[in-house]
Amino acid sequence: MNVSARRRRRCLVSAPALALLIASAGCSSADEAAKPVVPTPDSKVTELCRNLHKQLPDKVDGLERADPEPESELTAGWGDPAIILRCGVAKPPEMNNPEADGVTVDGVNWLLEEQDDGSFRFTSTLRKAYVEITLPEERAGGGVGPLTDFAAPMKKAIPKGIA
Secondary structure: OOHHHHHHHHOOOOOHHHHHEEEEEHOOOOOOOOOOOOOEEEEEEEHHHHHHHHHHOOOOOEEEEEEOOOOOOEEEEEOOOOEEEEEOOOOHHHHHHOOOEEEEEEOOEEEEEOOOOOOEEEEEEOHHHOOEEOOHHHHHHHHHHHHHHHHHHHHHHHHHHHO
């Protein structure tokens, strides 16, 4: 099987298969002391992100909300090590790759990128603002499960379209 065919198949992978993929990936530990950088989007995207912030759940994947510092309506977190959300991030360069891995969870499309530290970064696609969710390696064993908790808030606050 050639590389492009293999990539195409991974883009269409089911949620259970993706969970297994994530659970089996990476062995290095994440830097728990790292603090997320607060994005600096334009005013239109900032307003969308503020609307999303109001919709975010108190729990994600059963984890209590624990927002990172510095405090911002553009970032949020759950658990320790934290699942981190950043709203208003720049378009990732990987989105220009037609063979990039992606997943759709409850009607929200995400670019999937495995990081060198074993964590996974998901960035929303086909929405008016880019929202990034980072699952630390310790939280990646549940696959895309945490993304289900973001679907309803995303659909309410961030309209479909191109950012």
